[in-house]
Amino acid sequence: MRIEPFGTFDYHPREQLWKADVDHLSPTHKVELSIGTDHAQADLSDKIKLLEAFVLDYASIMERLYQFIYESYRKTSEAKTLEEIKTMYFLTAVTLQKDNRTWWLVLEPNFDVPTLYSHFQRFTMVERQIVPLFSLIPCRIRLE
DSSP, X not given: OEETTTEEOEEETTTTEEEEEESSSSSSSOEEEEEEXXXXXXXXXXXXXXXXXXXXXXXXXXXXXXXXXXXXXXXSTTOOOHHHHHHHEEEEEEEEOTTSSEXXXXXEEOTTSOOSOOSOEEEEEETTEEEESSOSSOOOOOOO
């Protein structure tokens, strides 16, 4: 299915998601964009409007995600500046859930930036409030 201006989406029935890799959501990278539905024939008009609003609010959302990561590491031995964090991560995946309120956002570490933060950052955004899915501070487990 073609959804303008995002491109061609394929339906994945097992996950109940329409998926596409889109060029213009992020200014620097392709982003995997997914739309949750109950079935392949579901009306997507409300979801498309929400995606368009997300694009318009992209800079603000990204700023909040970067700020969240910065605050999570600020008082640790691996603290980085906000500008360093912005160069370390980029948005790699966005999923709008079936409820039209919940978004899953995933930031991926840039491979060419030296950092200890070499893990994906996963967030849930519900009605524009961002909460982490997992602790952002990696656990250090010592295996004997």
